Amino acid sequence: MSQDGASVSGEFELIHRYFQQSALTAAAPESLPLLGIGDDAALLHIDPGQHLVISTDSQVSGVHFPLTFQPADIAYRGLAAAVSDLAAMGAAPLGFTLALTLPDTAADWLAGFASGLAQCAQDHRINLIGGDTTRGPLNLGFSVLGQVPDGQALRRSGAQPGDLLCVGGSLGDGGAGLQLALQQPLPDGLSQVQGDYLHQRFWRPRAQLDLGIALRGRATAALDISDGLLADAAHIAAASGVAVHIEQSSLPASEALQAWPENVRNQWMLRAGDDYRLLFSLPAAMLAALRAEQPDIQVIGKVQAGSGVWLDSGQGLQAVSGSAGYQHFSPSSAGAADE
């Protein structure tokens, strides 16, 4: 196992080369860096009247499952999760850096990783602008950069009593997709097409960048659902100083989710992480115009004066513990929790 900087650096160059081959022609040329990999840092131009948005996200595969998952899937999901934070701010993507810590891996693992990374970058119109590679337990550190017009960033803190609470699409697919990823027993009613859909939703999530941009000047608060609906709704409630009411019967489930019993579905819709749908508050007067652009959005509740998250599951409103964090993978697998 080689330890020297030159060789490890060479692996990053390899990833970049794969990446360039597969994605550079498709990437948005206006987001190409002025100076990229190979110098001490990357240089980027921020348009006048725009603020820079930056988010950092790490994904750690514990010692229990570093190489059993497909490297292309690991790369795609890691980058998409990071880009989802740009969507949650209403930002347009500019570029990303990757600090990749790798055990001694085979060239075909790297090739798979680079191809998944390139696919995700292409799907989200974002370019790799820098990074480095270090030897060690598998760890993906993404920093994603975007820009948003001054004063138009979506924050968590502006929800107002009277606003509608909305999501950008079906909920709970992350929980069901996790069952597939962990090779848990699946319900008999699940078709191959539905299984493929859930696999995609888990491993190839799409950050809702277009929705985030459509929410500029409309949504009063927004974030992406990564910890689960209840936990993330609690973040909006706390940051905005309001109560958030959720109507369980309004939660949108995908067709695939229907294969599971209702109580399982509900738990996933309420608590499963990794959905990467945007959750946002919206003045009711904005709904029609937004729906004309973004037909998949669903109203699932409303913002009220007060505090905390309240759930109406058919027997009236009940306060819920919104802080119940989502557990990624299983508690026995080291290093799986992330924000």
Add this chain to the structure above:
Amino acid sequence: MSQDGASVSGEFELIHRYFQQSALTAAAPESLPLLGIGDDAALLHIDPGQHLVISTDSQVSGVHFPLTFQPADIAYRGLAAAVSDLAAMGAAPLGFTLALTLPDTAADWLAGFASGLAQCAQDHRINLIGGDTTRGPLNLGFSVLGQVPDGQALRRSGAQPGDLLCVGGSLGDGGAGLQLALQQPLPDGLSQVQGDYLHQRFWRPRAQLDLGIALRGRATAALDISDGLLADAAHIAAASGVAVHIEQSSLPASEALQAWPENVRNQWMLRAGDDYRLLFSLPAAMLAALRAEQPDIQVIGKVQAGSGVWLDSGQGLQAVSGSAGYQHFSPSSAGAADE
């Protein structure tokens, strides 16, 4: 050991709280983010006429020594190494994010880590603007952000034949400091004061930000010495399409380094990494004005037509293999190599 996102996120909040207590009042207020930790991403303003500079750097402590080194030192050194890339671009610091992967650690470890981080941030006038914490083998992922006026970034590619080759101060202290860090036998002649100096140079390196800014419009190429003088000189030679000649007798050694035999000193000055001095090429006409501002700079050679790195060790010029990467710590310690 808790695995849930809420608890791990709480650790990051803890670090941020320590950080705020110790450094926020001292940090440069103009570089405070518009929106920091607690939302999906941080928002930053880039001044008109400036480009954003971003660099990502990870530091991995292998399983052999994660907690034996002082957490404050680990934090300081990790951030300083990352900030050094801003210095190498001539950038002024704006902020940094930290993706921290942590094993289950004690509160006093975190407190020490946060205090070293805050000290380093204060010394370099840079603010923590975001990040996250994940459970797993210790891994520090820094992304540092800065700004530089359009067209004035220091690159590796502009060295011209006839330029002087200069460094920002003594060389080789990183190699000697590593001996102390690894508790290797030390020479008898080393005084306590000198030992303390080398300890500081290794664990508390200062990124040469002021020098980088002074080099704007003057240096034709620059980088920071992290892989060793010869290896980094080779980067300038290759990127600029020139030959770099180095005169061994001109290499500046600190007083502390005199305690080791000449052959050891020379090897460290030529090959040891982690010096974080700027290495740059400079038109000779610029030297006097620059020295008036930055008295510590030393001329160690010159740029010539040709290619590669050439060393004059007293018996004429010899071509050297500049690509000999520096090995951080020992080859038997997992995960120690970084760029």
